[in-house]
Amino acid sequence: MLLTSIDPFVQEFERQFDRAVRQAxxxxxxxxxxxxxxxxxxxxxxxxxxxxxxxGSIEVTVDRxxxxxxxxxxxxxxxxERAFVRERPMGAFTRRVxxxxxxxxxxxxxxxxxxxxxxxxPVLEQARPRKVAVQQTGGGQKAIKS
Numbered sequence: 001m002l003l004t005s006i007d008p009f010v011q012e013f014e015r016q017f018d019r020a021v022r023q024a025x026x027x028x029x030x031x032x033x034x035x036x037x038x039x040x041x042x043x044x045x046x047x048x049x050x051x052x053x054x055x056g057s058i059e060v061t062v063d064r065x066x067x068x069x070x071x072x073x074x075x076x077x078x079x080x081e082r083a084f085v086r087e088r089p090m091g092a093f094t095r096r097v098x099x100x101x102x103x104x105x106x107x108x109x110x111x112x113x114x115x116x117x118x119x120x121x122p123v124l125e126q127a128r129p130r131k132v133a134v135q136q137t138g139g140g141q142k143a144i145k146s
Contacts, residue, residue, distance in 0.1 A: 033069065033095040041129055044103060044121045048095065051115035052088070058117060060110045067097045067108070069117065102127035 034049045050058065050071050057072040071093045077083060099105060099121065107122040 032089075033071070033093045035095060035097075041123075043123055046097065046119045046121070048117040048119070049115065050093070050112070050117050053093075053115070055112045058110075058112055060108070060117075060119060062099070062105045062108060065099045065101070065105065067099055067105075067119065067121070069093075069095045069097075069119070071117075100127075 036047045038045045038047075046067075048069055050073075053071045053073050057074075059068075059070045061068045061070075073088075073090050073093070075090055102124055104122040104124050109120045111118050111120075
């Protein structure tokens with residue numbers, strides 16, 4: 001798997017923590033950053049839901065194999081407005097993803113469109129799927145030399 005944690009305990013802890021944060025966010029008590037990950041032949045694409053976030057508040061960093069996405073959504077009330085219902089999470093959002101050594105951290109690209117941040121991470125050449133040629137030999141025997 002390309003997006004892995006070094007320590008299985010840490011990975012399980014983060015999974016449980018992310019689930020708890022999502023549940024709290026659904027109840028209005030916290031904020032989450034839902035993510036989808038797609039593996040393609042030449043790259044991995046991560047998509048983060050960040051509706052209502054100003055593009056200038058989004059930061060994507062990579063440090064020692066960890067991709068960190070941070071964003072901020074601010075209150076939008078006028079001077080004479082007072083909230084009587086608050087269900088939309090506000091404040092800072094952070095998500096960390098552990099990158100495999102098979103991914104090219106130097107080639108990462110990010111784009112924000114219509115409330116979705118897409119992060120493209122190229123797969124290193126040696127980790128890409130490749131076709132292996134099958135040699136035909138005469139006499140029905142394998143002719144592989146060591």
